[in-house]
Amino acid sequence: MTTWQVGPLLIPEAAVATVIALVAAYLYVRYFTLYQGSAGYRPRDRAVNVLILIGFVYAFGTVLLNLTLFLSDPMAVLSYPSGPGEFILALCAAGIYIAVQHWKKGIDVRELFAVLLYIVLAAQIVYAVWTRESGTSINGPLPFAEHPIAFYTTAVSVALLFWLHRLGEKIQRSAQLSVVGAAWAFSQWLIMRVDAVPQLLMVYVPAASFLILSIVMAVMSILLTIIHKRR
Template identity: 30%
Template sequence: MAIISKLIIISIIAISFALAFLVFYLMSSLPQKQRKKQIEEITSQLINFVLFLWLAKILLNLPLFVRDPLAVLAYPSNSEAFYLAALFTGGLLFYKARKRKIAGGLLAHSFLQVFLAASFFYEFIQLIWRENPFSFPYLPVYGLLLAVFHVLQGRVSRQSQISIVLGAGAAGFFAISLMLPYLSMFGYIVEPWFLALVLAACFGLLIKDPQDEPHSESN
């Protein structure tokens, strides 16, 4: 039963990101070629995150993995594995941005749009299909952030756009924390310090000029 429930969650996440990519492709102000390129890069990084999630799960349960690998691989990932996978992915992104293999600012801008849309669709599906009442407070927050993102698009710089949306997002999650016993992200319980770290990482990517293109293609 736990495995079936986990598969359902994975399916909802996949559907949410597929819809988010569609929204990004239709509403992004980037040229069509760049939109496709950003979708490919984000997809690549999401695949990296999933691989890192499996690696983190193994590292956190290494003694058990040595004795019984299947027991670890079949066990759902927890929040600690989620944190570690996010750390690995963030480290890889900063390395690639530093080596100019990706345009860090542009990727952060594109990913933020995809993330907000995917989060909105995920919570919407959770609320409507699975009747999860804990998803309701997230919908107005993600919906408002997505609306602000698109209103600002083309009117302010990418740096300012990201800064405003992230600042509003921090306020939104603080409001949610007052209503719910815990915060979650795609089904994983997350602590406020993790969200603060994610915000800091996004700002860090803005150090690179978002208009710069990487010297070489890399997925």
């Protein structure tokens, strides 16, 4: 992808696409979902806070992961590109933030996760349309020379968004939400297996992490369903 230079600053096209995709996704949630209008302000605001935290830690997590080197040569460390380590660190920070907010303010974690899922799915559609990424080569009588990653991502995201809309108020049930989350994570794992560079938006993520996430969420869904039936 293209990289633009503004003075001494290099701006990757992927970063611009990610920002635009997230803004467009927020507007989609703001006007076209269950969390639209003033009634959905708080869950939307909390979701944005989580995304900002993830973005900040991902961008500057290299400092924490290379603290000794940073103290001696800060510019060298700041020039390092972020990777899977920073992404995992960002997710841990977000998890701690959500846990603290739930404990101190009693926020609805299910509601927050639903908004985040809406935003991520919508952002993936915008990002895929913008970047039109392709994956590994295809050997066989197919109309594509390479796997159309952008098409796969868009198709899956549209299908899951449609699923979320069909759920409506049922989306507040943890079991239902976990199923959608598990389906999304598993689809990401499948897509990344044929992607030349596995990534979520502009973030490079090991494909195996999505397989683990899908298993965890599937187990959560089963457990929550059992608990709900016993009640």
